[in-house]
Amino acid sequence: MRKQTLKGLAVGLVAVVGLAACGSSSSSSDTTVAAGAAGLACEVTDTGGVDDKGFNQIAHEGLLQAEKELGVTTDLLESTTDADYAPNLQSFVDKGCNVIVTVGFLLADATKAAAEANPTVQFAIVDSNTSAPNVQGLTFATDQPSFLAGYMAAATTKSGIVGTFGGINIPPVTTFMQGFAKGVEYYNAQKKASVKVLGWDIAKQDGTFSGDFSDQTKGTSIAKSMADEGADIIFPVAGPVGLGASQFAMDSAGKVKIIGVDVDMSVSNPTQAEVYVGSVLKKIDAAVLQAVKDALAKTGGGTDYLGTLANGGVDIAITSTITPELQAELDAVKAGIIDGSIVTK
Amino acid sequence: MKKFFNKIGERLNRISSMKLTLLAVLSALVVGAFIIIISDVDKLKSGDIAGAFSTVGSAYWALVVGSFGSLRAISNTINSSTPLILCGISVAIAFKAGLFNIGATGQMLAGGMASLWVGFSMHGPGIIQVPLAVLAGAIGGAAFGAIPGFLKARTGAHEVITTIMLNNMMAFFVLWLLKTNLFQREERTDPISKLVSAEGKLPRLFGFLDGRSDLIAHAGFFVALGVVAAYWWFLKKSTTGFEFRAYGLNSDAATYAGMHVKRLTVLAMVFAGGIAGMAGAAEVLGTYGYASANFAGNIGFDAIAIALLGQSSPLGTMFAAILFGALQAGGRQMQANSDVPIDLIVVLRALIVMFIAAPLLVKTIWRTKSATVSAGQTFRGWGS
Numbered sequence: 001m002r003k004q005t006l007k008g009l010a011v012g013l014v015a016v017v018g019l020a021a022c023g024s025s026s027s028s029s030d031t032t033v034a035a036g037a038a039g040l041a042c043e044v045t046d047t048g049g050v051d052d053k054g055f056n057q058i059a060h061e062g063l064l065q066a067e068k069e070l071g072v073t074t075d076l077l078e079s080t081t082d083a084d085y086a087p088n089l090q091s092f093v094d095k096g097c098n099v100i101v102t103v104g105f106l107l108a109d110a111t112k113a114a115a116e117a118n119p120t121v122q123f124a125i126v127d128s129n130t131s132a133p134n135v136q137g138l139t140f141a142t143d144q145p146s147f148l149a150g151y152m153a154a155a156t157t158k159s160g161i162v163g164t165f166g167g168i169n170i171p172p173v174t175t176f177m178q179g180f181a182k183g184v185e186y187y188n189a190q191k192k193a194s195v196k197v198l199g200w201d202i203a204k205q206d207g208t209f210s211g212d213f214s215d216q217t218k219g220t221s222i223a224k225s226m227a228d229e230g231a232d233i234i235f236p237v238a239g240p241v242g243l244g245a246s247q248f249a250m251d252s253a254g255k256v257k258i259i260g261v262d263v264d265m266s267v268s269n270p271t272q273a274e275v276y277v278g279s280v281l282k283k284i285d286a287a288v289l290q291a292v293k294d295a296l297a298k299t300g301g302g303t304d305y306l307g308t309l310a311n312g313g314v315d316i317a318i319t320s321t322i323t324p325e326l327q328a329e330l331d332a333v334k335a336g337i338i339d340g341s342i343v344t345k
Numbered sequence: 346m347k348k349f350f351n352k353i354g355e356r357l358n359r360i361s362s363m364k365l366t367l368l369a370v371l372s373a374l375v376v377g378a379f380i381i382i383i384s385d386v387d388k389l390k391s392g393d394i395a396g397a398f399s400t401v402g403s404a405y406w407a408l409v410v411g412s413f414g415s416l417r418a419i420s421n422t423i424n425s426s427t428p429l430i431l432c433g434i435s436v437a438i439a440f441k442a443g444l445f446n447i448g449a450t451g452q453m454l455a456g457g458m459a460s461l462w463v464g465f466s467m468h469g470p471g472i473i474q475v476p477l478a479v480l481a482g483a484i485g486g487a488a489f490g491a492i493p494g495f496l497k498a499r500t501g502a503h504e505v506i507t508t509i510m511l512n513n514m515m516a517f518f519v520l521w522l523l524k525t526n527l528f529q530r531e532e533r534t535d536p537i538s539k540l541v542s543a544e545g546k547l548p549r550l551f552g553f554l555d556g557r558s559d560l561i562a563h564a565g566f567f568v569a570l571g572v573v574a575a576y577w578w579f580l581k582k583s584t585t586g587f588e589f590r591a592y593g594l595n596s597d598a599a600t601y602a603g604m605h606v607k608r609l610t611v612l613a614m615v616f617a618g619g620i621a622g623m624a625g626a627a628e629v630l631g632t633y634g635y636a637s638a639n640f641a642g643n644i645g646f647d648a649i650a651i652a653l654l655g656q657s658s659p660l661g662t663m664f665a666a667i668l669f670g671a672l673q674a675g676g677r678q679m680q681a682n683s684d685v686p687i688d689l690i691v692v693l694r695a696l697i698v699m700f701i702a703a704p705l706l707v708k709t710i711w712r713t714k715s716a717t718v719s720a721g722q723t724f725r726g727w728g729s
Contacts, residue, residue, distance in 0.1 A: 047639065077680055078687050081642035083632055084677060087421055090559050091681045105535045106637055117558050168520065168638075171534040211517065 038071040039098035041292045044088045045078045046104040054213070054239045055284050058263065059103045059126050062288025072098075072292060085110035093118050099295035101126070101288055105172070111135060122295035126284055127172050129304050136300035138287045140307040142172075143179030144337050145280045145316040146235070147344040149259050150183020151333055152278060152318065153233040154195040155326050163198035163231035165208040165222050165245075167238035174200075176237040176261065176280065177207055179344050186333070186342065198226050210241045219244025227256050233277065235259040249275035257320075266319040277320040283313055310338045366654065368707050369700035370668070374405070377693045381685055404685040411678020412671035416560065418678070420551060423562035424632060426670025428453070430569040431624035432648030433666045434576050435617045437657035439504075441580065442613035443593035448493060448508025449621040450645030451515035452486040456622020457629040458519060459485025461528070461636050464541035464629065471544035475630065478545060479568060482626025483619040489515065490618015494611035504614070512645070520638045530635070538636040547631035565627030570663075572620055577659035589613060621645065650698040669694060 043063050045056040063074045075097065077088040085107050092100050093114060099122045102111045108128045115123045115132040122134050129137035153162040164180050166173040177200040184197050199222075200207035208226075210218040223234055223245035234249070234256060236242030242261060249256040250272050260266065260279030267273075287307055294300030307313020318330075336342035378401045383389070388396040412422045432449045439446035446452075460482035467474045493507040522528050523536035530539045547568075551560040579586040592599040592609045600606050624644065629636050651669055655661030676690035700707050 047642075077677070080676075080687055080690075081644075081673075082637055082640055083425065083628075083642070083673075086561060087559075087674075087677050088681075090417075091677065095681070105533075105537070106639075108533075108537070109633075109635065113558075169524070170536060 039073070039296050040075060040096060041066055041072045041099050041101070041295075042075045042077070042092045042095070042097035043101045043103065043288075044085065044092065044107065045076070046085075046106045047079050047081060048104075048213070049078050049080075050076060052239070053268070054262065055126055056103050058284040059101060059288050062285035063101065063292070065285060065289045066292040069289065070292060070296070072296070082106060086113065089114040093121055098122060099124060099292055101291060104128070105170075122298065122301055124288070124291035124295060124300060124305075126288070130302055132302070134301040136291050136294060136302075137304040138284070138291055138307075139304055140282050140284075140287070140314050141309070141344075142175045142280065142282050142314055143182070143344040144309045145282075145314045146176045146179030147183035147186070147337060147342070148316045148330055148334060149235060149278060149280050150180040150185075150197075151187045152183075152316075152322070152326065152330060153180070153235065153259065154184040154187035154193065155191075155329070156277065156320075156322065157195055157233050159230045159232045160194065161196045161198060161230040162233045162235070163208075163223075163226035163229075164235040165199040165210060165226075165238065166236075167210055167213040167241055169206070169209050173209075173237050174205070174207075176235070178202065178205075180235050182344055183333075198229055198231050210238050213239040213241060216241060216244035216247070219246075220248045223248040223256065223258075227252065231256070233257050233259065235261070235280075237261050243269065243272075246272045246275050260317075264317040264319065266317075273319070278316055278318040281315040281317055283307060283315070287313055308338075309334055365704055365707060366701065368711050369704075370697055372700045372707055372710060373693050373696035376696050377689060378405070380692060381689065385684065400683060400685065404679050404683045404689070407679040407682040408672070408675035410675070411682075412675035416551070416557075418674060420560040420562040421674035421677070422667065422671045423550065423566050424670075425673040426667045427563070427565045427569050427627050427631070428624040428644045429647060429651055429666035429669050430663055431572060431627065432621050432644050433651035433655065433662040434572055434659070435621035435624070436648045436652035437655065437659075437662045438576060438579075438589070438620065439613050439617040440652055440657040441586075441593050442589040442609060443596060444497070444610065444613050444617070445505050446490075446508060446614065446617045446621075447505055447649065448490065448511050448645070449617070449624070449648050450641045450643075451508065451512040452490045452618040452621035453625035453628070453641040453645055454515045454519050455489035455618075455625070456482035456484075456486030457625025457636055457640060458522060458528075459622070460626035461538055461541065461629045464545040465539040467545065468542055469544075471546075471548070474542075474545045475547060475564075478541075478630055479547075479623060479626045482622045482629075484622070486622015486625060487615045487619035490614045490616075490621065491611060494614030494618075497614070498607035498610040516638070519636070523636065523638060528636075536638050541630055541634045545630065546634055547627065561632065563627070563631030565631040568623060568627060572623065573659050573663045580659065585609075585612065621648075647694070650694060654698060654701050668697075 041063055043060055048054060048056045050056050050060050066072050067074045079085055079088055089110055101124045103126045105128045111123055111125050112131040115135045119134055124136040124138055126138045162184060164177045166177055181197045181200045181202050184195050187193060188195055208222060210222060219236060219241040226234055234245055236245045246258050249258045257277045258275045260276045262282050264279045266276040287305055290305060291300055333342060337344055381401045381404055382397045385397045385400050411418050413419055435449050436446050460478040463478040463481045492511060493504045496502040496507050497504050520536055523538055528538045530537050547563040547565050550562040550564060551557060588604050588609055592604060592606055596606060628640055633640060647669055651665040652662055655665035672690050672693060676687050679685055680687040
């Protein structure tokens, strides 16, 4: 009988998890609406789903902004496996979407194929470059704000050691880590200081990774081991895994501080707002809004949108009190990055 | 005790397992309808009960239309079913030998990567290259499946633990491979593999229809059907198949009868791994034409439910896989046509398996007269 019970338990768990997923996303997905006068803008998520508190969700917020500002109608399809991408794109083409936004490099091949088969439909893809005359790539120079975050961390650390870690070793993640480490390096060169960075090695182009974007306990344990090595400011680039690091920072009672990623985490994670000294912003929503505008004007295809400090597509939000001197230095560094005199990569 | 359950299970298999399965699916749809209604908060708040019911109707109708309602729907169902059939048989054949193969995901990844390597590095005519690539997938999966088999035979390490761990190891190994120069596509910086050459891809089933690039079903389906037939022959006609079943039903008796149980353990995992490896080959060579880090998805775990649902029989497992494939294909349509999120499909699948695992519940709900209860598929517990 024991195995019967076990089996039932396992299946029951699956059902509960499924139900939870169902409940949380049914509220955020709005589908099946006739195309408005301004057009129909559609989004296909990757397997993270639209409630991933990450780029799928932020891209969808951009779509909802387009709905408000441009009067377009929006539609959304979530993918549960890689095999869903092509059929989901096909059903949006059939629906007559004017612009289809796909989220993440995993959709790059499917987007390219759909774009080539349907040259009259406009596409935009987050975190990937253009691949066809009717595809706009939406990319972000996240090394720039991360550089500022690194500079700020180096200037405010008390222990002289700061840390960063990523989800998995892919460019959309490591660009942040590289920028952060470069920012610290720049501070050291300017101030003759020797602040150490844990978790990213500029020479080896490798560092610490949690291995996924979901397991928060890994974020806690990485943050703990970095704190044991003396780090007092940590910059996690691992989506929800970073929340585990924030939890550790909460428990450390002010000894460890966190730099948020993608969105202003003192706003998106209000119960732990006090642990964030600042956040590196990657404004996917603004890029998606712009992409919808471009696509409706049929000007976006074949080009790449690059979010920079100059155009406001990326930025840093400082959510702790810093000295006016440091603020002035950060402004100077920012100006240097914008005019190209400071290299962040 | 075990003998008693097996006896009952065997009798039930003859009487009403089909009926029970259908009732379980029906029960799941009814509970699913209830979930759709209570999650449609807006309509319930405004008291629009009829509207809520019409949501259920349109969702389920989309499920049917999206899975069997058109040539494209059928093609999508075939495409989704292909890896599920293969992985389902992989889990089923291990079940028959009393082993619980949770490692189909890792074996699929191993097989997929092996077939991918043949797929992009060879440039021979398709008629030679494609079978070779599929064979490479089977060998890759079999080699990876052999590891937990050996560990179990030699050291008694439980295959549930080792296969789960090996899944993780293979997932990270694939991620690493996809960043090596051998596998990574030249112009890309993210972990995406090179493309399989055009003649190295499994041909599209409906390739003879011009301009229908949306029909994605591929010849991997025939590989899957072939494996189902081979599995049937293996169980019913071959000596080793007989030994598998004997070992699975009672390992002590099999040992006493002079069977080499260590050999059988390794062999069962080799077969299971090989078949799961072919599922990986079908996905890489047929569906995608390249490999990403997560091309195996959840298929290896869905396969456990499929093998349970099909009671590990060849036809049962195949139909269970087609049911799950149809839910996958129909679910996409449901998501596109109605307000119901795709997560409902996960719930439906879980409910179906739950009702299958709790036959007494189904019997009570539907007041069926059949006198017996299924003991389900048997596999040995931790103690043996």
